[in-house]
Amino acid sequence: MALDSPDLHKVLATDPEALLCPLPLFCEGPTEIGLLSVLPPPFLGGSLDRFGIHLIDGRGQPQVFAKVEAFAAANLRCAAFLDNEVSSPERRARVSAGCHLFVWEDACNIEEAVAKWLPEERLVDVPAWAAEARDGRERSYVDQVRGRFFQATGGTIAELVDEFGAEAVRQALATCMSKHTWFKTVDAGRLLGQRLLDAGLPEAIRRQVEPFATVLRTAT
Numbered sequence: 001m002a003l004d005s006p007d008l009h010k011v012l013a014t015d016p017e018a019l020l021c022p023l024p025l026f027c028e029g030p031t032e033i034g035l036l037s038v039l040p041p042p043f044l045g046g047s048l049d050r051f052g053i054h055l056i057d058g059r060g061q062p063q064v065f066a067k068v069e070a071f072a073a074a075n076l077r078c079a080a081f082l083d084n085e086v087s088s089p090e091r092r093a094r095v096s097a098g099c100h101l102f103v104w105e106d107a108c109n110i111e112e113a114v115a116k117w118l119p120e121e122r123l124v125d126v127p128a129w130a131a132e133a134r135d136g137r138e139r140s141y142v143d144q145v146r147g148r149f150f151q152a153t154g155g156t157i158a159e160l161v162d163e164f165g166a167e168a169v170r171q172a173l174a175t176c177m178s179k180h181t182w183f184k185t186v187d188a189g190r191l192l193g194q195r196l197l198d199a200g201l202p203e204a205i206r207r208q209v210e211p212f213a214t215v216l217r218t219a220t
Helices: 006-014 030-036 063-073 089-095 110-117 125-133 138-146 157-164 166-179 186-199 203-219
Strands: 023-027 053-057 079-082 100-103
Touching: 006 063, 023 030, 023 063, 023 203, 030 053, 030 110, 030 186, 063 079, 063 089, 079 203, 089 100, 100 203, 110 166, 110 186, 110 203, 125 138, 125 166, 125 186, 138 157, 138 166, 157 166
Parallel strands: 023 053, 023 079, 079 100
Antiparallel strands: none
């Protein structure tokens, strides 16, 4: 087993459990670490720890690729949960040969998935979740969404939906979540995951996460 890769050493220097656990799972960043601490366990039938799954911050694309490739080259099992970014589709396809890979279908990332697939009546909850995760100032998050619309008269998410349509508001929510880092901490990602479960996980998200959880369970 070749352990002389600088990228492998970087991971082990900051997170030695990555080598000791049965299945290291590389994530895009802190949002996904928090999210994955919550979403897969109901489908796994237990906590990630119970199945020996350890979450690692891959620090986004393209940095995560080198880490996954280093584990594969050393014949170390791993998994990865990645955004479906426009860049590097070929490299994502290549790393899938050496790890258990999740890539969003029909969405770029969790922010777009939430905005796209939450029921229309639950879109009003997203700024409230961001406020709960961060500073409690729900109005400021609603105002960020409102600012995406020129000459908007509505002052609430529901009013913006009435004025501009649900699809436009979904796009604005996805942009604001990403651009203004609404859920870019582990705790915020965990809260987002829990609120999605509490609200009833949208079928399009369930349809993707549940099979991945099955892969993780059988891989450990």
